[in-house]
Amino acid sequence: MAVADPVRDGIRCMMLRGGTSKGAFFVAEDLPTDPAERDDLLLRVMGSPDPTQIDGLGGAHPLTSKVAVVSRSTEPDIDIDYLFFQVGVDEPVIGTAQTCGNLLAAVGPFAIERGLAQATTERSTISIRLVNTGDVAQVSFATPDGRPDYDGDVAIDGVPGTAGRIDIALSGGEKPLLPTGAVSDEIDGHRVTLIDNGMPVVLLRADEFGVDGDESPVDLESRDELHDAVERVRRAAGPLMGLGDVAEQTVPKMLLLSAPREGGAISTRAFIPSRVHTSIGVLMAASVAAGIRIAGAVGADLARIDPADETTGVEHPTGTFPAAVTVSREADGTWSASSSSVRTARKIFDGTVFARPRR
Structure with missing residues (x-):
């Protein structure tokens, strides 16, 4: 159930970097169920519309003005549903026509952090449905002692330092690779x-x-x-x-x-x-x-x-x-x-x- 007053009582939130993006992560049940009310709330949380997003969590760039909403999936053989929101920086726009493969890297760890999924072994694999597109991903990462381990020696271009390896395998589902059927x-x-x-x-x-x-x-x-x-x-x-x-x-x-x-x-x-x-x-x-x-x-x-x-x-x-x-x-x-x-x-x-x- 969403909190009664997100201004005075606040909302549970975790900020994670996923790949070369950064976003605010929420459990779906902590947000309003009405889409218009939810979108308005996310704009206010991120500080949009404002080029600096000075009054919210956004970082004044599309790569840092992102939201992930995560829930247990009701689909067979799927662990987690991941709904992505691209939040406009200087415009009051919430985009759901796309997903984000960078934030996807953090969805599995977040799900375990929030108890939406359970670690299985020293390295766990979470099946994630990308709600925006219908694609399904298998995301694997280290979970010693039943918790995500973010430390490691993997470096990716665009991010300073190193961190733990996260493997993402994505299947495109039934949609066509070439939407018009033509190569060009x-x-x-x-x-x-x-x-x-x-x-x-x-x-x-x-x-x-x-x-x-x-x-x-x-x-x-x-x-x-x-x-x-x-x-x-x-x-x-x-x-x-x-x-x-x-x-x-x-x-x-x-x-x-x-x-x-x-x-x-x-x-x-x-x-x-x-x-x-x-x-x-x-x-x-x-x-x-x-x-x-x-x-x-x-x-x-x-x-x-x-x-x-x-x-x-x-x-x-x-x-x-x-x-x-x-x-x-x-x-x-x-x-x-x-x-x-x-x-x-x-x-x-x-x-x-x-x-x-x-x-």
């Missing part, structure tokens, strides 16, 4: 590949937009004409991908691709969609890695791929993401894919958060 389409004069291997993305050639591919996120964000051109493609791509009108949504993500520079398979700059990602999301990387393994897809001719190696090095502004992806073509010509990745997570605080009285 044309939108606003640009050849594009529309693909969804856990995250709906649009693959674009960086050079068609006057981008070399090694620019910083700050540089790219300062180019208004570039943003407008990418946004025109994004809004046209939404209906083609079955997402409807995406003007107020944060999907699809827009990926500018160029030849690799640091020994990876492909170089990326990701619009998410108005800001440019300082690294890359787990599921964005999985979608890129799947796309460039399909002959004729945008970026396939730029990629350097070893066909014998399932791991695809997806370069981003702060390093390289190793995305392990398998892609296959069915007898009827449709493409499918599955992916796995290694992430880390860390519990930052656990306690009570107090919502601002009003927006």
